[in-house]
Amino acid sequence: MKSDIILSGVGGQGILSIAATIGLAAVDNNLYLKQAEVHGMSQRGGDVQSHLRLSDKPVASDLIPFGSADLILSVEPMESLRYLPWLSKTGWLVTNSNPFINIPDYPDVDEILNEIKAIKNHIILDADLIAKESGSARSGNIVILGAASAFIDMPFSSLEVAIRKLFGRKGQDIVDANLKALNAGRKLSDAYRK
């Protein structure tokens, strides 16, 4: 098995928490993992991407070759399009519909959504709204992770375990809200594909 995943968004949107959650779950499943992430200045409101590779065999390259990502998981709609050269023909694109507008020439949101809809395998969710309903407005990233979990070759429960571990020190309320966000994302994604 292998899952090559591009995580994308803007600095500060919680991409690295998603990566950490998947990473923890992968270790629990005895999978090989490589995860390349962006540090430094580009985090200051710039675009951020992370390559995450899971496999039951050793992973050689830290970077995913073009045209072979199984999944683009994005917490921002325009950012999901920036990484299309990596997406394989059968890959899925899962994205938040809420734009993060910190540039003067941010394109028309409907045009962005139309571009996304032109991709055969896509899921667009209002993750911020779902997060709010789950009790933690800041867990939009975890909603998207939940929605994308259908395309990551690991048991869903191991992501729940990872969230308990990762958010454990922040208190039970935060853990519960994130678990709720994860489950809500997954449920909507399952419904979306029917």
Next chain:
Amino acid sequence: MKKLLLLGDEAIAQAALDAGLSGMYAYPGTPSTEIMEYIQSSVDASARNVHRTWSANEKTAMEAALGMSYAGRRAMVAMKHVGLNVAADGFINSAMTGVNGGLVVVSADDPSMHSSQNEQDSRFYGKFAMVPCFEPSNQQEAYEMIFDAFETSEKYKLPVLFRITTRLAHSRSSVTLRDAIPEKKLSLPVDPLQFVLLPSIARRKYKSLVSSYEEVKFDIRLSKYNHFKDGSNRELGIIACGIAHNYLIENIGESNKEIPVLKISTYPFPKDLIKDLTSRCREVLVLEEGAPVVEESLRGILDDGMKILGRLDGTVPRDGELNPSIVARSLGLPVESGRDVPSLVKMRPPSFCKGCGHSDVFNSLIEAIKPYGQGHVFSDIGCYTLAALPPYSAINSCVDMGASVTMAIGAADAGLHPSVAVIGDSTFTHSGMTGLLDAVVKDSSITVIISDNSTTGMTGGQKSQATGRLEQICLGIGVSPDHMHLITPLRKNHEENIEVIKREMEYRGVSVIIASRECIQTATKRKKDESANA
């Protein structure tokens, strides 16, 4: 066996701790910063009281590490590639003095300049200093190599260069740990003149340095990381260095039986293994991240031997980071591609955080300097360099740490008035102070604005050596108290701050304006920590 999920940087840090490290020295710089951060947050390092505070710059870090080595204990110093330029004086001469306790110098290169001014290759420095150099290809190997680097350093009494690139530094993978070994005891050098580079001593030491460089390459501690795997194809053999080996394996597979492959991960590189490979093939392709260091050595000055493919003939792009698709192309393999990026996708450059004090500094400066037109502001390296971009477009230079002050001096010498330098607090203590001393001594007509956010902001908020000391430092250097101003860059002080800047720009002499407001990121983190501890 204990396993951890670690960044390359973290694997290096963990390995150093497990190898009995007594002192870690560094100045923050992407992509090397996380090495020190990991050691600073390590419970083990804290329990053992391993030295682990930031240094003023890479040179002071390098020299302090050499001092710890002098005292017989294991020390590590880490920096980004351009930081090695700053530390080069101490680094090159540490090869001459040699070491006592093991000394590992980690330099993190940044091909493709993700957050750097150039993409220089630290392996040149290894050759220049004539010291052993390790270049790991993955996180586990980075971990293993640190043990061997310390032992090699102690065996040959030489510092060891440890070269990584961005992708390894900032990629996470599972790492299996070894049993930790205890720290070394304090012990002085056997030869009391070892660290004394008087010319007569230095000449003797240089001879032994030159001879040891040849000797080092056959040492098992280094050579076990280089291996040659033969293949049935007699057309093309491949030399892959460090992380480039991963990209190659991604394309041809671990069990490749066709292409002969030589993996090189230590320098001086193994001539005998290269012969093994080249004697079997008609052509050779060199894959290395960074500059064509190995390729150039193979070509030599006559370049009339076998056909060599690589960065110099365009088989591999001459600049930039490697990736599996670039390597596939250089092998002549088909490269897959997904869809093109739709044209509506816009660039999203980094920008000032909401509520950043630097932006208020520039808002006032832009207005104060308006009557003089463009071209008067020299800047430095830090978050504030973003003022080069719209909507500010307010700075005209960013060259190296400290160059704002010294370039302003030169421009003022040429007759440019006003000549304004903008520098951050951390950069000021890194390399700005000495330039300011020059300015004071020469009575240069410059205005220095220290945009003080009380942290090293760009690399994620490390402690700045300048916090609480800037005013004292400037006065101590000799700045006149009449032309030293403290301002607070807030919107409500905008008019007042414009007046101060205007007045000091008109003054023909050295003036310093310290604009202090804590970095918004650091402040948020600090408040969070405080409430968590309350």
